[in-house]
Amino acid sequence: MKNFTNYQEYDKKTNLKFASKAVHGALGTEPLTGSVSFPIFQSATFRFRGLKDSLGYDYTRLQNPTVEELERTLAILEEGAHCMALSSGMAAVMCVFSLLKSGDHLISSDDIYGGTYEIANTVLLENNIKTDFVDLSVIEEFEKHIKPNTKMVFIESPTNPTMKVADIAKISEIAHKHNIIVVVDNTLLTPYYQKPLNLGADIVLHSGTKYLEGHNDTMAGFVITKTEEMATKLRPYLTYQGSCLAPLNAWLTLRGIKTLEVRMQKHNDNCRKVAEFLRNHPKVTKVYYVGFEDHKDYQTTIKQTTGFGGMLSFEVDSEQTALQVLDKVDMIIFAGSLGGTESLIVYPTVVTHHEVPIEEREKLGINDRLLRLSVGIEDPQDIINDLAQALD
Ligand SMILES: Cc1ncc(COP(=O)(O)O)c(C=O)c1O
Known part of the structure; x- marks a missing residue:
């Protein structure tokens, strides 16, 4: 896979604080031109220099420089190995759910976003994946619902609208003993206030439409993984399902993240x-x-x-x-x-x-x-x- 980079490497180059990382992004200025505002590479496709010889970009559904700069930046802010930018938060939820197969069991926060609830009760159920909606602010409730086929726990914390808080570290510790993947929808607090990967989660997702972009003017979604291995499993879903983020929307989100x-x-x-x-x-x-x-x-x-x-x-x-x-x-x-x-x-x-x-x-x-x-x-x-x- 081209341009598949462990973004933690970018982070190692600097010991800047959160605000500075958010303002300057991963590459910061665009390397070819020195453009301080990372440009919008508004191109669907990229010129090959020869057979099997490109500058690393072939087609925007696979890679795009503006989208990549955003992915690198967000991976740095969430302190993850890899980030995938998608067309909306729901696309990010679907991408994460692609890890579930027929016969798997999902445990989810009970008052999650209605759209996520709807996916679990339609698409997942039709594919023989059953969900238990559980009050994850009560740790015993989580333990009580674990089954031999439980594959994933999907946490929203805090939940919305009733603002319940799940103990991400405790849930992760228990989940990992049972080989359960821990996913946190971090839309409400953003990495500025909460870093689920550092608390033990395996995957963080966002509706980037919300605080990250921040101006009620574009849709975006993100999946950030703790390991490259997990990203390798998820990236093909994004590529072949086609739910990539458009360059303009990536640029708007990059600009939003600066503040x-x-x-x-x-x-x-x-x-x-x-x-x-x-x-x-x-x-x-x-x-x-x-x-x-x-x-x-x-x-x-x-x-x-x-x-x-x-x-x-x-x-x-x-x-x-x-x-x-x-x-x-x-x-x-x-x-x-x-x-x-x-x-x-x-x-x-x-x-x-x-x-x-x-x-x-x-x-x-x-x-x-x-x-x-x-x-x-x-x-x-x-x-x-x-x-x-x-x-x-
Ligand atoms: C917590 C949360 N997660 C996911 C989503 C879905 O995101 P989007 O609307 O960008 O598809 C929303 C949307 O409101 C949300 O509030």
Whole structure:
């Protein structure tokens, strides 16, 4: 496989800190021209110099310089051996699930993203791969569900919308005793706040559409592996399934990543202020926020992350109040997705988790009073003022 490189080698060249690595990327300036902004190589194909003689690039579905620079950068930030860039987060989920074969068993967090839930309950099930959706914040629940044919555990931590936290190190330790592959969807915290591979996970995946790209203007997905061996198994799926990332989208994501640290810090600070405001509001009955010291998983959180991120959910006193908030928010946008500069609010029961059967949703706390807020990087007082007028 051409250009198949262990990206940890790039990292060894430097002892720069996270923000500097994010700004400067792997190669940084483009080597041929010295272009400070790594160029968009907007070409589907590349000229051969002769038979079996190319400059290392043949066809963009196989390799593209802009996409590769992004892959190298993200592998460095997640401290993995290899990264694959894909067209969306769902493409990344499908890529990882390609490791499962008929007869295998999957254990997954119970309130994962609705799209991932839907894949497990359709594509995987049709291929004779059964999933147990488990509350992975309770370690005994994980152990209880392990079967001889369990091949993978799929962790979202924190989960969304109900913000449960799984102990990634403990789960990895137990899983590896049973030869179970540990996958973490690290979309919500990003490598800035959480590095699952260092905690013992084998694979990290992202919806790059969210914090990594960060501006609500492109789709992307990533799979980062701890070892090259794992990447060798996964890369052909991406190549032949054709779910590669387009060069322009790769460039937008590279640009987004340059400001990941400052954006994450601002999301984190704003989110705490908004969470505190909501907790004291008379119409708010519950706030799901991992940064509260009385959150049931707070000790696990501070053990494995360096921040709390920009996501929270809150329950209001009635369905009518929830609908009123969605109708009255002004600067905050009623829209799906998360992790961008703009604050976005959604109604998980209808927008992100409609695939989950109603009885399951109710059990998970995803009811008609629950709202999920992706706290943006606007002035925090403006976000609070907007919520206050929407709740009144
Ligand atoms: C946690 C999480 N993982 C994966 C996905 C899927 O990503 P995408 O929408 O980029 O396909 C989403 C989308 O909302 C998500 O929130």
